[in-house]
Each structure stands twice: as structure tokens, then as C-alpha cells.
Amino acid sequence: MNNQQSVRCPYCGETFETEIDVSGGSQEYIEDCYVCCRPIVFRIEVGADGELTGLETQRDND
Template sequence: MLDAIQLTCPHCGERFEALADGSGGDAEYVEDCPVCCRPIRLRLQAGFDGETLGLDADRDD
């Protein structure tokens, strides 16, 4: 199941919506900001039942 999560870009400060899928467990990946196009490292925390517990965004530099 996809969850829509509001994040703030660590580069430009703009808010955007990201989709997270906790069914695969914890994950770390890089996605470009839809506003400034700079890379953002996203860390997904998932519960045992596949529920998305959190999604953190940090600079990827």
C-alpha cells in the first residue's frame, strides 16, 4: 500500500509529496526534489505489518 507523505526539501525548503511503500521493509534510496531537482536521500522506516512508520529526507552531498 502506498502512503502519501509530505516532506520538505533539505536544499530549497519547498514542501512536496512523496509516495512510500512500507511493504518491503526499511529502505534507503535517492530521489530528486520535484522543485529544485537536487538529490535527496530518503530513509523509510516500516513496521512489521508493512505499515509506513516514517520517511526522513536529508541532503545527498
């Protein structure tokens, strides 16, 4: 199951749309910004019902 989310890049500040795959449960992964191509760390929390309950982004070097 995928969720479309607006995300603000912690490097360039631009907002872009991305799909969050919640089928794997809570996880951490890296995805490049669609605008400046820098690596963003995504931390997602998925509830017992399979719904996205939390989304946190930060720079890869933080």
C-alpha cells in the same frame, strides 16, 4: 502498498507530496526534489504490520 507523504526538501525548503512504497520494507533510496531537482536521501522505516513508522530526509552530500 504506497503512502502519500508531505516532504520538505532539505535544499530549497519547498514542501511537496510524494508516494512512499513500503512494500519493500525499511530502506534507503534517493529521489530528486520535484521543485529544484536535487537528490534527496530518503530513509524509511516500516513496521512488522507493513505500516510506515519513520521517514527521514537529508541532502545527498551530508
